[in-house]
Amino acid sequence: MSFNEKSAWVMAVVLVIAAVWYFKIVAAASAALGEVAPPLLPLVAGYIILIIILSITAHILVAVTKPSEADDTMDERDRIIANRAGSFSGVLLGIGVLAGLGRYLFDYDGNMLFHIVFGAMMVAQLGEYGAKIWYYRRGV
Template identity: 35%
Template sequence: MSFREKSAWGMGALLALVGAFYFKLVLIDGVPPSFAAIPFVLFVVLGAIAVQLGLVATSLKDANQPADEREQLVQDRAAHYSSYILGFGVLVGMGHFIFAQDGNVMFHIVLTSLVLSQIAEYGSQIVLLRRSV
């Protein structure tokens, strides 16, 4: 497994766990989004640092290599695919805001689409790297 694939697995899992934690806080526990956003951001940033440091520690040689042509193409295609999820979520959030005038719900729709699009990007990277584009 390449370093970029390991990174996609680690970051996808991290974002899925932290995203689920955030939405549990907001939707189930009823914590206001402004208070739930702080631990969400901290967990994502600190978790991303920990995941990347762990990967670099286990494969320092691979981590220092620049992305080759195939890996760059994989990253571009994965970003392209995930942009549809983000764009759709933003349009749905804006449409909801136009009719309901509820900015809190729009924020959650857009944040959900952002989290899902990043998870989709990491998943696309894994699939494309295994498929060898």
């Protein structure tokens, strides 16, 4: 398994952990308010900080296990995989944004729109890492 594939696995796990943390707090706040909770800058900042801390820690651990792989540059296969995965991610993001905008047309809830689009960004990034793993495993 190449370092790029290991990195994709690490980031996929990190994003799932951070997304569950974020939406668990949003769901609890929404239940307490009786409506969709507004977006909060400290919560979004906490989400970003959590991703940064977890990804740095996990990548250090992966790099320490096999330092020779950590300095590898992307070869032609890695670039093709990254391009295909990025294209897939863009499609997921577009679908998520359209879903959020469609939902907004029915209830005009800007808080829900924010959370749907923010969630779409999370899903798109997770989809990119998932596609990278798929393509590495498939042998593209």
